[in-house]
Amino acid sequence: MKHELIGKPDFPVVKITLNDGECIVAEAGAMVSMTSNIAIETSARGGVMGSLKRMVFSGESFFQNKFTANGGSGEIIFAPETMGDLHFRELKNEALILSRGAYVCGSPDLKIESKWGGFKSLFGGEGLMFQKIEGTGSLFFSSFGAIEEIVINGEYVIDNGHIVGFEPSLDFSIEKVGGLKSLFLSGEGFVCRFKGHGKAYIQTRNHSSFAVWADGWRKVESRQ
Amino acid sequence: MKIDIKYKPGFAMACVTLDADDKIRAEAGTMVAKSANVNMKTEKASRGGVLKSLKAAFFGGESFWMNIFSTNGTKGEVKLAPTLPGDIILEELDNSTIFVQSTGFLGAEDSIDIDTKFQGLKGFFSGESLFFLKLSGKGKVLLSSYGGIEKRNVSGSFIVDTGHIVAFDESLNYKIEKFGSWKSFLIGGEGLVARFSGHGNVWIQSRNVPQLGQWLRATLPPKKK
Numbered sequence: 001m002k003h004e005l006i007g008k009p010d011f012p013v014v015k016i017t018l019n020d021g022e023c024i025v026a027e028a029g030a031m032v033s034m035t036s037n038i039a040i041e042t043s044a045r046g047g048v049m050g051s052l053k054r055m056v057f058s059g060e061s062f063f064q065n066k067f068t069a070n071g072g073s074g075e076i077i078f079a080p081e082t083m084g085d086l087h088f089r090e091l092k093n094e095a096l097i098l099s100r101g102a103y104v105c106g107s108p109d110l111k112i113e114s115k116w117g118g119f120k121s122l123f124g125g126e127g128l129m130f131q132k133i134e135g136t137g138s139l140f141f142s143s144f145g146a147i148e149e150i151v152i153n154g155e156y157v158i159d160n161g162h163i164v165g166f167e168p169s170l171d172f173s174i175e176k177v178g179g180l181k182s183l184f185l186s187g188e189g190f191v192c193r194f195k196g197h198g199k200a201y202i203q204t205r206n207h208s209s210f211a212v213w214a215d216g217w218r219k220v221e222s223r224q
Numbered sequence: 225m226k227i228d229i230k231y232k233p234g235f236a237m238a239c240v241t242l243d244a245d246d247k248i249r250a251e252a253g254t255m256v257a258k259s260a261n262v263n264m265k266t267e268k269a270s271r272g273g274v275l276k277s278l279k280a281a282f283f284g285g286e287s288f289w290m291n292i293f294s295t296n297g298t299k300g301e302v303k304l305a306p307t308l309p310g311d312i313i314l315e316e317l318d319n320s321t322i323f324v325q326s327t328g329f330l331g332a333e334d335s336i337d338i339d340t341k342f343q344g345l346k347g348f349f350s351g352e353s354l355f356f357l358k359l360s361g362k363g364k365v366l367l368s369s370y371g372g373i374e375k376r377n378v379s380g381s382f383i384v385d386t387g388h389i390v391a392f393d394e395s396l397n398y399k400i401e402k403f404g405s406w407k408s409f410l411i412g413g414e415g416l417v418a419r420f421s422g423h424g425n426v427w428i429q430s431r432n433v434p435q436l437g438q439w440l441r442a443t444l445p446p447k448k449k
Contacts, residue, residue, distance in 0.1 A: 010234035083309060084235060145235030145309070155260035162256045162305075177255070178264040178291070193260070202257055202303075204237040209253055209307045217437040219446040 001107075001138065005086060009147075012086040013079045014105070014140050018069035025066050026078050026105035034067065034076035041066045066108060078105045080142030084203065087147050087164075088140055095134040098141055098165040101207075107137025132168070141165060145205030156194050161206035167198035225333060227364060229312050233372050236312040237305040238330065240293070247294045247334035248364075254304045254330060255291065262300040265292045292334065304331055306368035308436075310429065313367045313375070321360035321394035324367060327433050328390040333363030360394075367391055371431030381421045387432035393424030 001024065002017040013032055016024055028042070042063050067076055080086055086104065089096065103112065113132045133139055143164045150156065152170060157177065166172070177191045194200060225248065226241040237256060240248055255264065266289050293302045306312070312330060315322070332338065339358040359365055367373065369390050376382070378396060386400065399419045420426055 009231065145305070146231035146237065148230070148237070150257070156257065157260055157262075158257040159255055178266055204231055204235045204256065204305045205309065206256075206305075206307070213307050214440045214444065215447075217440045218444045219441060220449050221446040222449045 003088065003138065003140075005088060009085045011083065013077050014086055014088070015075060015077050016105075018067070018074050018076065020069055020072050023066055023068040023108050024076070024105055025064055025108045025110075027103060028063050028065060030078040030080070030104055031065065031067070032077040032079045035074045037070050037072055038074040038076055039068050039070055041068070078140070080104050082142060082144040082207070084143045084145045084205065085147040086140055086142050087201065088138065091133065091136055091139055093136050095132055095168050096139065096165055097130045097132050097168055099163050100129055100131075102141045102143070102164050103131060103133065104140045104142050106133065106139040107135075109137045110135045110139060141201075143201070143203035144207050144210070145203050148202050148204070150200045150202060151198075152194050152200055153197050154195070156200070157191050158194065158200060158202055159206065160190050160192055161208045162202045162204075163192060164201040164203050166194065166200040169196055169198035170200065171195045225364060227314050227366070229314060233311040235305075235309055236368075237303055238312050238314070238366050240302050240304065240331075242293065242295045242300045242302065244295060244297050244299075247292055248302065248331050249290050249292050249334055249336075249338070250302075250304050250331035251306075251329055252289050252291060254306060255293075256303040256305050258293065258302040259300045261296050261298050262293050262302050263296060265294075266290070267292055290338075304366065306330055308368075308370045308433070310369045310371050310431070311373045313369070313373050313427065315365045315367060317359065317362060317365055319360075319362050321358060322365070322391050323356040323358055323394065324365075324391040325389050326355045326357065328367050328369065328427070328429070329357050329359075330366040330368040332359060332365045335363040336361045336365060358394075367427060369427075369429035369431075370433050370436065371429050374428045374430070376426050376428060377424075378420050378426055379423050381419060382426065383417050383419050384426060384428055385432065386416050386418055387434045388428050388430075389418060390427040390429050392420065392426040395424035396420045396422045396426065 001019065001022050004015045005012050006015055007013055018024065018038070042065050044063055081101065091110065111134045113134065115130045115132050141164065147164060172192045172194045174190050175193055225243060225246040228239040229236055230239060231237050242248065242262060268289060317336060337360050367390055373390060392398065397420070400416055401419055403417045
């Protein structure tokens with residue numbers, strides 16, 4: 001399998017070349033175009049419960065598509081939902097935690113498990129239902145805006161809406177930033193305080209803030 | 225204070241390095257991340273009492289409160305980004321004054337005084353929330369744009385669509401007027417424009433915030449009250 005990221009950083013897609021018999025798994029709706037020798041198999045990967053969990057907790061689709069090249073090599077292009085970057089990472093028998101909706105596509109060998117971010121994340125609201133991607137293989141994930149890799153050594157604070165993912169070696173706690181006044185007036189809501197050593201990925205725009213802004217423009221109709 | 229702007233021009237983010245005594249004031253909700261030794265305090269937008277802040281909230285369009293970031297004596301960093309896709313530009317004010325359209329303000333060094341200038345009836349006519357924050361003093365200012373940003377030096381007279389103005393120097397005079405004849409105004413789709421005159425800079429954004437809003441308004445289903 002070969003890949004090429006095209007159109008970085010604002011509106012990238014990933015072009016994947018599959019050898020005969022090779023396959024790749026992607027979120028429903030991520031396929032842009034493909035050669036006609038690629039077969040699609042749609043399934044609820046991980047069973048009905050696993051898929052439900054993935055859908056409810058991680059904002060991913062219930063069904064995922066598996067694309068397999070038949071009778072020669074094939075080429076397929078995937079795009080994320082949001083405006084912004086697409087990041088590649090080769091996992092080597094390791095895990096990465098991604099926030100809601102960040103997973104785009106990856107090797108079929110990678111295990112995707114939805115994780116409830118814990119009771120505390122109920123207060124976090126934004127994307128704190130994580131999914132854990134684990135195993136060995138290629139992984140592509142997306143961000144709203146640009147993506148930045150941060151190597152944390154010690155402590156670091158990230159706004160909940162700006163987290164794309166992080167390594168499980170990092171510990172995190174959800175907290176408010178600033179004093180009590182800040183909780184209501186700062187517009188920052190909740191943040192994640194990471195501790196330990198590992199990488200985190202942040203995005204330069206925030207889905208929730210953008211959605212709230214867009215919502216403010218909606219017409220208001222009185223209920224009859 | 226050192227400011228690095230990364231990921232220009234589509235989804236820019238300002239990375240601010242704070243030294244021991246540095247403080248930066250940022251628009252509410254713009255913090256992306258910060259090092260653990262940076263503290264955030266929420267304060268009223270304008271110094272000078274509640275009345276001034278109320279004025280900022282109602283007329284400035286920006287949040288009533290702003291966040292002030294400082295370090296606990298060691299070097300720290302805070303990353304800031306606006307809500308909309310687009311660019312960020314860093315300007316150094318040298319005992320000068322600029323007017324910044326409400327959505328174009330991202331942050332400013334603590335030494336910069338933030339005030340509002342009520343636009344009066346001129347502003348109301350535009351329907352495009354033509355409210356400006358008045359930034360003056362000596363220090364760094366971060367402007368954000370929806371789309372790209374262009375700084376244009378005006379000498380004489382120059383016309384900018386009101387939705388495309390990010391900021392302008394105090395040295396410029398401006399007048400809000402309809403675009404062309406009444407016919408162009410009503411069916412030409414340009415609405416109101418600002419006619420600048422004199423000498424100074426105007427910062428222009430390549431997309432129009434109210435137009436995006438109107439597009440969303442037409443696209444999204446109505447809310448039920």
